[in-house]
Amino acid sequence: MSKSLGSLALVLMLFVALPASLGAIPYDSGTVKNYMHRNGGDLGKAQAAIDAKDFAALGEIFSDFLATATALKAMDPPKGDPGMWQGFWSDFAAAANKGIAAAKDKDPAKASEALAALRSIMGQGHKNFRF
Numbered sequence: 001m002s003k004s005l006g007s008l009a010l011v012l013m014l015f016v017a018l019p020a021s022l023g024a025i026p027y028d029s030g031t032v033k034n035y036m037h038r039n040g041g042d043l044g045k046a047q048a049a050i051d052a053k054d055f056a057a058l059g060e061i062f063s064d065f066l067a068t069a070t071a072l073k074a075m076d077p078p079k080g081d082p083g084m085w086q087g088f089w090s091d092f093a094a095a096a097n098k099g100i101a102a103a104k105d106k107d108p109a110k111a112s113e114a115l116a117a118l119r120s121i122m123g124q125g126h127k128n129f130r131f
Contacts (some may be wrong), residue, residue, distance in 0.1 A: 006022050024074060024076045024082070025075045025076065026075070027077065029078070029079045032072060032075070032078075033073075035072060036082070038064065039122065043115070043118070043122075045057070046058060046061045047113075047115065050111050053108060055103045055104075058099070058102075058103040058111055060067050062111075062114065063096075065099065066096035066097060069087075069089045069092040069096060073086060074091035078130075080104045080128055088121065088124070088129070092121050096114070097120065098113070098114040098117070098119070099111055099114035
């Protein structure tokens, strides 16, 4: 009897805990604003690194953009469709990865393309998700 109660308790606990663990992190305005301010500063730093052909710094900056995408993709959107939110951050991560690859290849033209894509995606994100 106690074995079946233990099993039942385990099943009920998993039934409650598993959906909670699969859910997104609630939207946190302060965290998002911190990332956005950092990204805004990184846009200028990235352009300066491209101009100076400082590919080590450029790789770090694009890695920061990727960290933003990873962290914020895990959150619920502040408004709008959660699927659109996920797609937005997937696109942002893809552009950041292109920038990382461009920095590794020491290719300023591809780095500029990746930076332009990030700027465009950021603008679209503000249109779709900003309060």
